Amino acid sequence: xxxxxxxxxxxxxxxxxxxxxxxxxxxxxxxxxxxxxxxxxxxxxxxxxxxxxxxxxxxxxxxxxxxxxxxxxxxxxxxxxxxxxxxxxxxxxxxxxxxxxxxxxxxxxxxxxxxxxxxxxxxxxxxxxxxxxxxxxxxxxxxxxxxxxxxxxxxxxxxxxxxxxxxxxxxxxxxxxxxxxxxxxxxxxxxxxxxxxxxxxxxxxxxxxxxxxxxxxxxxxxxxxxxxxxxxxxxxxxxxxxxxxxxxxxxxxxxxx
Amino acid sequence: xxxxxxxxxxxxxxxxxxxxxxxxxxxxxxxxxxxxxxxxxxxxxxxxxxxxxxxxxxxxxxxxxxxxxxxxxxx
Numbered sequence: 001x002x003x004x005x006x007x008x009x010x011x012x013x014x015x016x017x018x019x020x021x022x023x024x025x026x027x028x029x030x031x032x033x034x035x036x037x038x039x040x041x042x043x044x045x046x047x048x049x050x051x052x053x054x055x056x057x058x059x060x061x062x063x064x065x066x067x068x069x070x071x072x073x074x075x076x077x078x079x080x081x082x083x084x085x086x087x088x089x090x091x092x093x094x095x096x097x098x099x100x101x102x103x104x105x106x107x108x109x110x111x112x113x114x115x116x117x118x119x120x121x122x123x124x125x126x127x128x129x130x131x132x133x134x135x136x137x138x139x140x141x142x143x144x145x146x147x148x149x150x151x152x153x154x155x156x157x158x159x160x161x162x163x164x165x166x167x168x169x170x171x172x173x174x175x176x177x178x179x180x181x182x183x184x185x186x187x188x189x190x191x192x193x194x195x196x197x198x199x200x201x202x203x204x205x206x207x208x209x210x211x212x213x214x215x216x217x218x219x220x221x222x223x224x225x226x227x228x229x230x231x232x233x234x235x236x237x238x239x240x241x242x243x244x245x246x247x248x249x250x251x252x253x254x255x256x257x
Numbered sequence: 258x259x260x261x262x263x264x265x266x267x268x269x270x271x272x273x274x275x276x277x278x279x280x281x282x283x284x285x286x287x288x289x290x291x292x293x294x295x296x297x298x299x300x301x302x303x304x305x306x307x308x309x310x311x312x313x314x315x316x317x318x319x320x321x322x323x324x325x326x327x328x329x330x331x332x
Binding site: 196240 | 305308309311312313315316319320322323326330
């Protein structure tokens, strides 16, 4: 079996023809270094640019001719708009309307990155914790700022739920504070772990197809097809969960408990 | 014990987290089906919650898988 060099220079001689982690490697296309910060244009950046271009094309060009009876593509745009709009209305309420553009952007961005990652030879941007944590931390900051703008210092009351016996309060405040501050971590790790584990699993099974040969290889190939279907479901579901949790967090800071 | 062997054993143990995820996903779908068969008219409204619960339960198992992958490929 071929020995593949990992990112940190170790040689891993796994029993698979290809290293399942190879797909997550960052490749620099254009080296850019400003003030000691490495902001090179990588394959990760390339796929983010592709996603943004696709989303813009999707949501600007297809609704340019606004027909009363929508064309197929126009109804697809309307479908995704209504999907997110319903999600915001049900989870945040009427006040959430002004945050709709932000939540729609988050949903479309994560969905397109997940779906682009399902294409062969593409790169899954959301399988890197740096990207998902940056997104989750942005949401965490926004939600906290919204809470403080709306409620002022009264937002600290969020950590002390009403109607709790006074002797329980110190313990509960600690739990509430911890659960509040682990939000960006759980939000980002959920998306990143799902995407990374799923894509690694696909690569491991495609390794079985090669290593089991022309006779036995058909079984893992069939499993691969089913797993690819499952992964497409997961790609959508994780974008959905990421967005709905954003809505729930926003609702928490708008309406407290 | 060799460090390499301990790494593989640790990765195997970390994958036990997936048992919990399996139990959780099974419970979610069984409860949904029980509820849906008792009151089919209310089932459709709870479908998003089913998916949300499924994704949340699955993610906890994946944290364990992530630990296994880190042990195998990073440490």
